[in-house]
Amino acid sequence: MFPPRLARYKPTQLRAVSRPAPATAAEQQKRLVGLLPIMASPTTCLKDHASRCGFVRPLLQLLVAAAAAAVLLPSVHGVASAGEQKISSIFLFGDSIVDPGNNNNRFTEAKANFPPYGRDFPGGVATGRFSNGLVPGDLLASKLGIKELLPPFLSDDLELKDLLSGVAFACGGSGYDPLTSKLATTLSSTDQLELFNDYKKKLTALVGEEEMTRVISEGVFLTVMGANDIVNNYFTLPLRRHEYDLPSYVDFLVSSAINFTKSLNDMGAKRIGFVGVPPLGCCPSQITLAGSPSRQCEPLRNEASELFNSRISTEIERLNAERSAFGSTIVYFDIYYNLLDLIQNPALYGFKEVSEGCCGSTVLNAAIFIAYHSACPNAIDYIFWDGFHPTQKAYNIVVDKLIQQNMKYLM
Template sequence: MASLTTCLGGHGSWRRFARPLLLHLVVVVAAAAVFQPGVVVHGASSAGDQKISSIFIFGDSIVDPGNNNNRFTEAKANFPPYGQDFPGGVATGRFSNGLVPGDLLASKLGIKELLPPFLSDDLDLQDLLTGVAFACGGSGYDPLTSKLATTLSSTDQLELFREYKEKLRGLVGEEEMARVISEGVFLTVMGANDILNNYFALPLRRHEYDLPSYVEFLVSSAINFTKTLNNMGAKRIGFVGVPPLGCCPSQITLGGSPSRQCEPLRNQASRLFNSRISQEIEILNAERSVSGSKIAYFDIYYNLLDLIQNPALYGFKDVSEGCCGSTVLNAAIFIAYHSACPNVIDYIFWDGFHPTEKAYNIVVDKLIQQNMKYLM
């Protein structure tokens, strides 16, 4: 049976690893001898300083660095105006004007400057040793969500991780592969598409569930995802909740508030999901801690809401409009080659759904300060 990456195509670069055995051994020995990625996080644990040598991210467009570039889907961003403030002004598939949270986390943790997509055509050994992103725009915990967006599901992303492990094992051996994964930090960032697109925008799930019931379905799916990831070797897992979805410019527009206030029902759904998943993550962490695993809930809701409610403290002027527009059609392929606002630094949101690099940068700082100690 063909692998998932083979079915997706565009991975001729892996042929470079089909080297003679001697060259393969030289590469592995050299990597082990001279390449020592990672950062020592001070004060993170009473047991001593811990090194983070790699980072892996699963999720949706918030953390997708370009895995959808070669897919036939609306959920892609490898064209202007995306990437206008990325190094070189290149649109790489990141849903922002510049860097996205995975890049910022990798850089701030001292691992590397950019977190590449696993489905990139030009990954090298160093990228595999220090981590990649499996996230795909439009994905979610509900399998129907990814089908509607013609993208990879959360289960598909776990299959990509399985393929990653096989590739790394073939290059550096079982022991080194296990070390990279055990010392790495894993983050999952999903759920927004399930709530916004698959419940509120379309009536399909609303015919089956009321909101509390649908949230319970999502929570169950998310916990199963996290358990599977843990069973596959991930020891340090940060589960990121959903942001205040009613404050996205597109959702404010749909809510019809004349004063551009956050749409309350979508924010209620966000809080309900976060409350339930944080409870379940705490239970799961207690169950899995006996095997040396650490699983922590990361709050993004109130961190982003703080920027929205106190913009002047962070140097923002516009909290309810997107630099590229404020409707559901002001994002992804619908704004391909359109013009953006000239003063992006004043905006919290880049398009109808996604924050700017400046906003991401502030939120990532908060997440690191508040949560990384729980994974050390």
């Protein structure tokens, strides 16, 4: 692994643009938003009026941005107001399971913006998603009728409509334990909250504080972390094992996760889905580490997953009871048994391989360690794409289950 390095993230560059549409309002929006980069340029001011530019240009920028947002908002949220869509935006925090490319410009091993990743993504492009195709954030956004892809917040080409309908702050290698992100030289869970705060400032600058507050309060927030803490920080590189026994470390993680969730709620998120950890002992890399000749799931890692999920679900239920009086809903999502069902009953879902990864089955068969390596030709038969991450097909099935079981609580 690369040596720990706490590099900071790059400021996101925004381009407030929209797709052309035949409607008069959409044409008006396109013209207005198109003025923003022009107004931002000092060359648009006449030389003999340069003294007025310092006041006029910022004022025009603000007016144009506000007018553009006013035209754009009905096209993004109109469906919801008509009662046909109850969720208009989605935001994800977490690790590589839901990272769509926030680590692409970082010096870290936890990145996936190269083949064979993205082989089955639209256009066959490796975008930084840790799978052969779409990841859970994309699938959730699409199935909920919000948009087809959930972009990374640290993308250089975000558009205004992306900010209004949601982004992902997740970073591969992250966790609730601060040490976990240091080991992977990635952004921590606290850093992701800082990104969210940056997002709020950018959206406020474009549409105003009232509209920003509405987007946040009506959006759905999901957090998907904890796997790296248990697998990498406790078992694979047993640094924390020298400080904690397993129950004590799980208590530490649960406390950190609850503090993260409280902070997210305090920052304006009203509808929060907390996703537990999967059966980590069933990841191909963990089976390989355990040395099971029969390729069975490693029991101790699964016990750690179950212990964390049991304790965090209890704490999430308690937190929801405390904060529901203030208009918040915080729900625990079970991913453990939903994924385990695929592993234990593969034929029911059309899978043939449950313990091997399409790209390999060791801890080095993932992330930068498999850059430009070959993969199996038939990913549709596999539950796992690499040593840690499921395939798009497996994600798709699990996301369907999560929506069916839980989203009614966040509507």
